[in-house]
Amino acid sequence: MRFTWFNLMPWPYLPDDFREKNRSVWVDIDPNLFDPEKAHQVYNNYLDLLEYAGKMGFDGIGVNEHHQNAYGLMPSPNLIAASLARRTDDVALVVLGASIALYNPPLRVAEEFAMLDCISGGRLVAGFPVGTSMDTNYCYGTIPALTREKYKEAHELIKRAWAAREPFAFNGRYTKLRYVNPWPRPIQQPHPPIHIPGGGSLETFDFCIDNTYSYSYLSFGGYIRGQALMQGYWDRVAERKAPDSSPYRAGFAQTICVGETDAEAERLYAKHVSYFYNRCLHVYPGFADAPGYRTIKTIQKGILSQYAPQTMFQELPWKELVNNGSVIAGSPETVTERMEDLIKKLHVGNIFCLMQIGDMPQDKCMHSTRLFAEKVMPKLRNLFPEYADDGRFWCKPLAKRATPGSLPVESELATTWS
């Protein structure tokens, strides 16, 4: 199993009446709710927590990209990952990911990911999301019906750029470049492992299967609701006659809160879980799914955006969120049992652990993280022994890596250069 400690970086100061007074946490959220001076502390707190998780034995620490969104303060996940690259030493940097269709030219992503891979010594796990409709269409203005075509072209450019050993011309519809020649290129060859966050479209299933990429379902709805979608993926893996059904072909995001006891978990975390599910996920349904963003095939399959009105989170109490699997919470024993259930039912090898939730402060987050790392993770490690050697979907760091901050001693410089 691979566990990635994931931080969405939510803004922790949304007012109590946010839901009543605002139509959306995303896209057109009231800019006056943001306070840059508070953000200074918020970003540093979250970076500290990611670094903490890196020391606690998680396989990866994860970041992602959102725009104009109060539950995701990372318009540039690569900036956060760059900071983490210098402050961590052996944990994977999971950037899930950079929305490749949004960069002009998308070569920028090839360059930045290569920089991250070089700086971190090959610790990058790269993500190529199409991006949500909120981010891609409403915030960044990509034409919905052309989003996938643009994405496909960006993907082709990046893959070719990483593989090429001489400059080449790229005559795309959306990007035309006479000299494609990225400096640097990634350490991991032919490319870093690639994970694709998706929301259930057949096209994305096939894209992952055909390219040997890991399919990630970054749901907030939890594993019980996510089961149908993941089953759809595994059915497709079988239909397309993929050479294997390794659990590492898939990943799942799950909100997790661990306390010493079930009661302590509720006492410590219920408030913050409520903040996330009832305030942060308050997305105006008109932004959920720009017409043309999803293919007809996908809509006809009945798979709607998790932000669409049908699945909008209503005011949900703790008990319901825990019972319906949105949140896996409780004592280490309870959490272990439910996590095992999740992993087996969804057949997933990559877990993206959402452990900083809503306005959860550092102390509680550290408590939950430590309990998970020490008392839950070890019991789940070997659930798929037959696939223990499947390294296709994870990074391969250099054995010998640089130590940040290891300048020569100032007083000995003259002796060094002589």
Place this chain on the structure above:
Amino acid sequence: MELKTVQTNRAAVRYYEGGAGQPLVFLHGAGGLDMDLGFLDGLAQKFHVYAPLVPSYGDSEECGELRDMLDFTLHTWDVVERLGLKDPILAGHSMGGMIASEMAAVAPNDVSRLALIAPAGLWMDEHPIADIFAMLPYQLPDYLFYDAEAGAKLMSAGTDMSDPKFLQAFLVQNARQLGAAGKILFPIPERGLVSRLYRIKAKTMLIWGEGDRLVPPVYAKEFQRGIAGAEVVIIPQAGHVVPFEKPAEVVQALASLARD
């Protein structure tokens, strides 16, 4: 009106045809032709009407080759050509007006009479056009109709708009139709037309509902500024869907473009 198909190089295009007299091509808005059928019947009393559907609208096939404004413009010229028409009256509503304007601008010698009914295609910062791509079904009537309440009743046609099943059907239709429209209207319904308007040589009539809350009538002046000699007809007690709300008045305005 009869629903037929004409094949172009790129697509099998569905179109309505009816009436007799001078040929008139009508290009529909982003909402499609459903609400315009009564208007077209009225129009067919005076003209030989051709009303093609943009690919993806109604029961027509999608056309992935149509991506940008030039594609839409030339595609519609292809349709006119395949219908065997020479210098028909070119009329368009909303998105259709935008396409008609572009057609007249790229081929000014092929269009002598142009009718733009609340056309999209220009953008004024001080009068932003509302984002139809972020609207929920129940919000549309406010922007489309003069009488929003009556419009809401009509659009829902006895269906509960908060019903998830209705919403899903709405999403499928939207994905097809507005998905196609979005190629020229998203996120801002402007693709540089303002710099090409001067090329239009046609006798041009600008027809607007007085109470248009989607593309407000102030845009009529902006079109008039760009097209030499364009005439403006403001129709009272009408909103953005003026051909639906005031069909007789729109037909009458168009009739003045007919040759003697």
